Amino acid sequence: MNVPFYEKLWMWASGVLIVAFVVTIVAGLAGSALQPPSHVETIDPTKVWNDPRFKQRGVTTTDHGATVVLIAMMFAFQPAEIRVSAGKPVTFRLTSADVIHGFSIVGTNGNTMVVPGYVSQFTTVFRTPGEYLIVCNEYCGLSHHLMSAKLIVEGGAQR
Numbered sequence: 252m253n254v255p256f257y258e259k260l261w262m263w264a265s266g267v268l269i270v271a272f273v274v275t276i277v278a279g280l281a282g283s284a285l286q287p288p289s290h291v292e293t294i295d296p297t298k299v300w301n302d303p304r305f306k307q308r309g310v311t312t313t314d315h316g317a318t319v320v321l322i323a324m325m326f327a328f329q330p331a332e333i334r335v336s337a338g339k340p341v342t343f344r345l346t347s348a349d350v351i352h353g354f355s356i357v358g359t360n361g362n363t364m365v366v367p368g369y370v371s372q373f374t375t376v377f378r379t380p381g382e383y384l385i386v387c388n389e390y391c392g393l394s395h396h397l398m399s400a401k402l403i404v405e406g407g408a409q410r
């Protein structure tokens with residue numbers, strides 16, 4: 252069969268693309284890319300209330316920022332009100348006492364899934380003081396729409 256040169260060129264080019272796609276998928280799988288969207292730390296979901304990491308919930312402040320420890324459950328966050336300073340890094344550590352919940356701080360980039368069996372962690376900085384609504388954004392049952400909390404960002408350190 253006599254295939255014109257440009258036809259051959261395009262056939263080879265598309266072949267190379269397919270190989271490149273397969274290589275990226277295989278490389279992605281090999282490089283531990285498949286994990287929960289968080290740092291991976293496990294916990295016994297039936298014992299979260301007595302786990303030393305979650306026994307003391309709420310805000311712990313240091314010179315460098317703050318750590319906030321929360322438990323999500325049907326249908327509330329514990330604690331339901333959090334107070335942090337503006338302009339300093341805040342690390343959130345969350346886990347679930349029952350099913351999958353969401354943790355979304357409306358109007359900020361603070362957002363994570365809360366999966367039973369895992370500790371979700373993320374760090375962010377709130378620049379603008381004010382009151383923020385925290386909502387559960389994963390459907391978790393009949394009263395999912397009532398599951399909320401409040402974040403109060405205090406202080407003047409804007410910028």
Ligand code: CUA
Binds near residue numbers: 325
């Ligand atoms: Cu918790 Cu929806």
